[in-house]
Amino acid sequence: MKRLAPLLSLMLMLAIVGCSKQDNFDEREINLVSPEKIAGYDPIHASDQYSGNEAGKVYEGLFEFHPLKRPYELMPNLAEALPTVSADGLTYTFKLRKGVLFHDSPAFKDGIGREMKSDDVIYSLKRLADPKLMAKGWWLFDERIVGLNEWRTKYSALDATVYEEEIEGLKKVDDYTFTVKLKSPYPQFLYALAMPYSFIVAKEAVDHFGKEFLNHPVGTGPFILPRFDQSNLIVYNRNPKFREKFYPTEGEEGDDKLGLLADAGKKIPLVDRINVHIVVESQPKWLSFQKGKDDVIELKDNNIDQAITKEKELRSEHKEKGIRLILKPQLDVTFFAFNHEDKTFQNRKLRQAMNMAYNRAEANRLFYEGTAIDAQGVIPPGMGGYRKEFKNPYVKFDLEGAKKLLAEAGYPGGKGLPEITIQTRNETIARQQIEFFAKCMDKIGIKINVGMNTWPELVNKVTKKQHQMYTMAWGADYPDAENFLGLLYCPNQSPGSNGANYCNPEFDALYKQATVMQDSPERTALYEKLNEMAAVDAPWVFGFNRTRMYLVQAWLKNFKFMEFNHNQFQYLNVDLEVKKELSKKF
Amino acid sequence: MIKYIIRRLLNLIPVLLGVSFIIFVLFNLVSGDPTAVLLGKNATAKQMAELREQLGLNKPLFDQYLDVVKSAFTFDFGRSWATKQEITYMIKQGAYPSMVLTVPAFIIATIFSLIISLVVAFYRGKGIDLFVRILCIAGVSVSALAYILGFQYLFAYKLGWFEISGFEYGFPDFVPYIALPAIIWILLSLGPDVRFFRTIMLDEIYQDYVRTARAKGLSEVVILLKHVLRNALIPIITYVVIQIPSLILGALLLENFFSIPGLGGITLNALNSSDFPVIKAMAILSSVLYIVMSLVTDILYTLADPRVKLK
Numbered sequence: 001m002k003r004l005a006p007l008l009s010l011m012l013m014l015a016i017v018g019c020s021k022q023d024n025f026d027e028r029e030i031n032l033v034s035p036e037k038i039a040g041y042d043p044i045h046a047s048d049q050y051s052g053n054e055a056g057k058v059y060e061g062l063f064e065f066h067p068l069k070r071p072y073e074l075m076p077n078l079a080e081a082l083p084t085v086s087a088d089g090l091t092y093t094f095k096l097r098k099g100v101l102f103h104d105s106p107a108f109k110d111g112i113g114r115e116m117k118s119d120d121v122i123y124s125l126k127r128l129a130d131p132k133l134m135a136k137g138w139w140l141f142d143e144r145i146v147g148l149n150e151w152r153t154k155y156s157a158l159d160a161t162v163y164e165e166e167i168e169g170l171k172k173v174d175d176y177t178f179t180v181k182l183k184s185p186y187p188q189f190l191y192a193l194a195m196p197y198s199f200i201v202a203k204e205a206v207d208h209f210g211k212e213f214l215n216h217p218v219g220t221g222p223f224i225l226p227r228f229d230q231s232n233l234i235v236y237n238r239n240p241k242f243r244e245k246f247y248p249t250e251g252e253e254g255d256d257k258l259g260l261l262a263d264a265g266k267k268i269p270l271v272d273r274i275n276v277h278i279v280v281e282s283q284p285k286w287l288s289f290q291k292g293k294d295d296v297i298e299l300k301d302n303n304i305d306q307a308i309t310k311e312k313e314l315r316s317e318h319k320e321k322g323i324r325l326i327l328k329p330q331l332d333v334t335f336f337a338f339n340h341e342d343k344t345f346q347n348r349k350l351r352q353a354m355n356m357a358y359n360r361a362e363a364n365r366l367f368y369e370g371t372a373i374d375a376q377g378v379i380p381p382g383m384g385g386y387r388k389e390f391k392n393p394y395v396k397f398d399l400e401g402a403k404k405l406l407a408e409a410g411y412p413g414g415k416g417l418p419e420i421t422i423q424t425r426n427e428t429i430a431r432q433q434i435e436f437f438a439k440c441m442d443k444i445g446i447k448i449n450v451g452m453n454t455w456p457e458l459v460n461k462v463t464k465k466q467h468q469m470y471t472m473a474w475g476a477d478y479p480d481a482e483n484f485l486g487l488l489y490c491p492n493q494s495p496g497s498n499g500a501n502y503c504n505p506e507f508d509a510l511y512k513q514a515t516v517m518q519d520s521p522e523r524t525a526l527y528e529k530l531n532e533m534a535a536v537d538a539p540w541v542f543g544f545n546r547t548r549m550y551l552v553q554a555w556l557k558n559f560k561f562m563e564f565n566h567n568q569f570q571y572l573n574v575d576l577e578v579k580k581e582l583s584k585k586f
Numbered sequence: 587m588i589k590y591i592i593r594r595l596l597n598l599i600p601v602l603l604g605v606s607f608i609i610f611v612l613f614n615l616v617s618g619d620p621t622a623v624l625l626g627k628n629a630t631a632k633q634m635a636e637l638r639e640q641l642g643l644n645k646p647l648f649d650q651y652l653d654v655v656k657s658a659f660t661f662d663f664g665r666s667w668a669t670k671q672e673i674t675y676m677i678k679q680g681a682y683p684s685m686v687l688t689v690p691a692f693i694i695a696t697i698f699s700l701i702i703s704l705v706v707a708f709y710r711g712k713g714i715d716l717f718v719r720i721l722c723i724a725g726v727s728v729s730a731l732a733y734i735l736g737f738q739y740l741f742a743y744k745l746g747w748f749e750i751s752g753f754e755y756g757f758p759d760f761v762p763y764i765a766l767p768a769i770i771w772i773l774l775s776l777g778p779d780v781r782f783f784r785t786i787m788l789d790e791i792y793q794d795y796v797r798t799a800r801a802k803g804l805s806e807v808v809i810l811l812k813h814v815l816r817n818a819l820i821p822i823i824t825y826v827v828i829q830i831p832s833l834i835l836g837a838l839l840l841e842n843f844f845s846i847p848g849l850g851g852i853t854l855n856a857l858n859s860s861d862f863p864v865i866k867a868m869a870i871l872s873s874v875l876y877i878v879m880s881l882v883t884d885i886l887y888t889l890a891d892p893r894v895k896l897k
Contacts, residue, residue, distance in 0.1 A: 037669075039670065039671075040669060040670055040671065047626040048626075131636065131640075132640075134625075134636065134640055136625060136626050136628075138633060139628040139630060139633070142630065142633075211665065211670075211672075212672075214670055229679070230669070230671070230847075231680075231847035231851075232752065232753050233752065233753075277751070277752060278845060278847070279751055279845045280845065281842050281845075283735055283738060283739070283843065284738065284751035284843060284844065284845055287738065287739065287742065287743040287750045288750045288751060290743065291743065291746075454857060454858055455623065455858050456620060456860035457618070459623045460618040460619060460622065460623075462622075463619070463634075464619075474627075477628075495622055495630070495631050495634055496628075497628060
C-alpha cells in the first residue's frame with residue numbers, strides 16, 4: 001500500500017493539473033459535436049445525416065445546395081454549370097470543372113493527388129450499382145439510368161465487377177464532359193447528384209485501400225482527415241490544395257443584416273481545422289457547450305427547457321455569453337401510421353375520429369416545448385406542395401366531433417372496437433408519447449396498448465406487416481415533396497417506405513403523373529392536391545412538423561440552418577477576437 | 587497442474603460449441619431479418635433479397651451454424667454488417683480505453699474495500715462499523731446515474747477539475763479524461779465490495795484459530811493481516827477474478843456519459859442494428875474470458891491455500 005500511495009497521488013495530481021485544455025486563440029478552429037458514432041467514409045453508404053456530414057468535409061458532389069438561399073437552390077460544385085438536357089428530358093450532358101485535385105494519398109503515383117475527370121464521376125456512380133458493395137444509396141438510381149440495372153444484374157452472378165465495361169446510360173465524351181441517359185424522366189435527378197451517396201471518389205484510392213477504404217477517404221473536398229477515431233474524435237485540416245472556391249456574394253433577404261454575407265467573395269474554407277467530438281449523451285454535450293468547448297449544438301429533449309423560456313426566448317444567462325438561438329422548422333413529419341391491410345383501419349371514419357381525439361397542443365407542450373407545428377398533411381411547411389391556408393378538418397382537437405365520428409364508424413363509445421397495439425422504439429420518450437396518445441384515445445373509448453421494440457424489431461414488424469399501428473418520423477432526403485408523398489404510394493408498401501400499406505388508386509394515378517414532371521406551378525398544384533387528398537383520408541394520425549433548435553456561440557460566424565448541411569462546414573468562420581474576449585465569461 | 591490447465595482449456599471446445607449454438611439459434615429465431623435495418627429507410631424488397639444472399643442468410647442453416655463455429659475457433663469475426671469495420675480492430679480500439687478506465691479503478695476499489703472491511707471487522711459493532719455500513723447501504727441505494735450526472739456537473743463543469751468528456755490515447759494524456767469516471771467507479775464499487783468483504787472477514791474472525799491466535803498473544807493487526815485475510819482469500823479471489831471479463835468489456839454508463847470510446851456500448855449498438863457478427867464476437871469473447879478467468883481463479887486458489895490441489 002505504501003508503494004501505491006505515491007502512484008495514486010500522482011494520478012490524482014495529473015488529473016487535476018491536466019484537467020482543462022487551453023483554448024486555441026491562434027488558429028481558426030471549429031469544434032463541433034456529433035451525437036452518433038461515424039460508421040465510415042464510404043459515400044455510397046452515407047445514409048444517415050451524421051455520416052453524410054462527415055463525408056461532406058472531405059468529398060464533394062457535382063452539385064450542392066446554396067448555403068444561404070431559401071427555398072433550397074442547387075448550385076454547381078464539381079460540375080461547371082447545370083447540365084444541358086435533351087428535348088425529351090432524358091439525356092443530360094455535364095461539364096466538369098477543370099483543375100480539381102484529389103487529396104494527396106499513397107494511392108496515387110508519387111503520393112500526389114491527380115485531377116478529377118469524367119471517368120471518376122462515371123466510376124463513382126457505378127459503385128452505387130455494384131452488386132458486391134450493396135450501397136445504401138442504390139435506391140436513388142435503381143431503374144433510372146439506361147443499362148445500369150442490367151450491368152448490376154450481370155455482375156451479381158460473377159466474381160468480379162468490371163467497371164471498364166461501358167454502359168449506354170453513362171458515357172464519357174471527353175475528360176471533362178459526360179452524358180447520363182435516363183430511362184424515364186427523373187426530375188429529382190440533380191438532387192440525387194448533390195447527396196453524399198453521389199460524392200466523387202478515385203478508383204485508385206478504392207483499389208489501394210480495399211476494404212479499409214472507408215477509413216481512408218480521398219476526396220476533392222475542402223478538408224483532409226488526419227485523425228479518425230470513429231467513436232471519439234475526428235480532426236480535419238484545411239486542404240492546402242483546395243481549388244479556388246469562394247463564399248457566396250448573395251443570399252436570402254435579411255442575411256446581410258445577420259452578418260451572413262460578411263465573408264462574401266472570400267476564398268473558402270475559412271477555417272484551418274475542424275474537430276468533431278462524438279458525444280452520445282445529452283448532459284456532457286450540454287456542459288461542454290456551456291463551457292465554450294463546442295461552437296454549436298442542437299437542442300434536444302431535456303436540454304430544451306434549460307436553454308429557452310416558455311416564450312421560446314433564450315434564457316438570460318446564455319444571452320450574457322453572446323450565445324444565439326436559432327429555431328427553424330425542419331423538413332420532417334411525425335405520424336402514427338395505421339396498417340391499412342388490417343380491416344379495422346379500412347374504416348375512414350375511425351381514422352378521422354382518432355385524428356380528432358389527439359390533443360396535439362398538449363403533446364406539443366409536453367414533448368416539444370411548444371415549438372412544433374401540427375402536421376396538416378404529409379408535406380411539411382417549406383416544401384412545394386404545402387399550402388399554408390390548408391387546414392386539415394381532422395387535425396383539430398374536438399372530442400365531441402371525434403365521438404360522433406367514432407359512432408358513425410360503427411363503434412359508439414369505442415364499443416366493439418378491439419384493443420389497438422401501437423409499435424414503437426423502446427425509448428423513454430417514445431413510450432411517453434404513446435402513453436399520452438393512449439390517454440387521448442381513451443377519452444373517446446378507444447383502448448391502446450404500447451408495443452415496445454428494439455429498432456430492428458420495429459423495422460421487422462413494419463416490413464413484414466406484423467403491426468396494427470406504428471409510430472415514426474420521416475425526414476427529407478431532398479427538397480422535393482415526392483420524397484414525402486411516396487410514403488403513401490401503393491407500390492412503395494412494406495417492405496418499402498409506405499409502412500402504412502396505404503393504397504388509393506386515385507392518389508397513385510396522380511402521384512405517378514406528378515413525379516415525372518419537372519418543377520413547375522402545375523406540378524406544385526398536383527402536389528398540393530395529393531397532399532390534401534391524403535390529409536382528409538387520414539391514412540395516419542398526423543403528428544408534427546418539428547422545429548430544429550440550435551445554440552450557437554457568438555464567435556461562430558456564417559452558421560445558418562441547413563436541412564441538407566453536408567457541405568455547410570467549409571463556409572463557417574471563427575472570430576478569434578470575440579472568442580478571446582468572451583472566453584472570460586465561460 | 588499442467589494437466590489440469592490443459593483439461594480446463596480443452597473444456598473451451600464444448601463451451602464454444604454451445605455458445606455458438608445458442609447465439610445462432612437466438613439470432614435466427616428472435617431477431618429476424620436484419621436486411622431492412624442494414625439497408626436503411628429506402629430499402630426495397632429486391633435489395634433486401636440481394637443482401638440476404640450476400641450475407642449468407644440464404645445458405646442452409648447448418649452451413650450458417652458452421653460459419654459461427656468457425657469464427658468462434660479462429661477468432662476471425664470478419665467485418666461488422668452495420669459499420670463495415672473490421673471487428674478485431676473495433677475490439678482492440680475499444681478495449682484500450684475500457685481497460686485504462688476500469689483496471690486501475692478496479693484495483694484501487696478492491697484494495698480500498700479490503701482495507702476498509704478489515705478495519706470495520708476489527709471494530710465490529712462499534713460506531714465506525716455502523717457508520718461504514720450506513721454509508722455502504724446509502725451508496726448502493728443511489729443509482730449510478732445520479733453519481734455520474736452529479737459528479738460530472740460539479741467536478742468537471744462547475745469546478746473544472748477534470749475534462750467533461752472525451753478521450754486521448756497514451757499515458758498520461760488519458761488521465762484527465764478517465765480520472766473522474768474512475769473515481770466514480772471506485773465510489774460505486776466500495777458499497778457492495780465492502781459489505782461483501784466485511785461479511786467474509788466476520789465469518790473468519792469468529793473461527794477457533796483466531797481465538798487461538800489471540801490466546802497466544804498475537805496482535806490484532808497480525809491476526810487480521812496474516813491469518814484472517816489469508817483465510818478469507820478464497821471467496822475474495824472468486825469474487826474479484828470473476829469481475830475481470832467485465833472490466834475488459836467496459837462500463838457502458840460511464841463510457842457513454844464521459845464519451846470514452848470503450849467496448850461498453852459496442853454490444854448494445856450491435857443489438858440495435860442487428861449486427862450479428864459483432865454480437866457473435868462479443869458473446870464468444872465474453873465466454874472465453876469467463877472460462878480463462880475461472881481457470882485463473884483455480885490457480886490462484888492453490889497459491890492462496892496450499893491445501894488446494896488441482897487435479
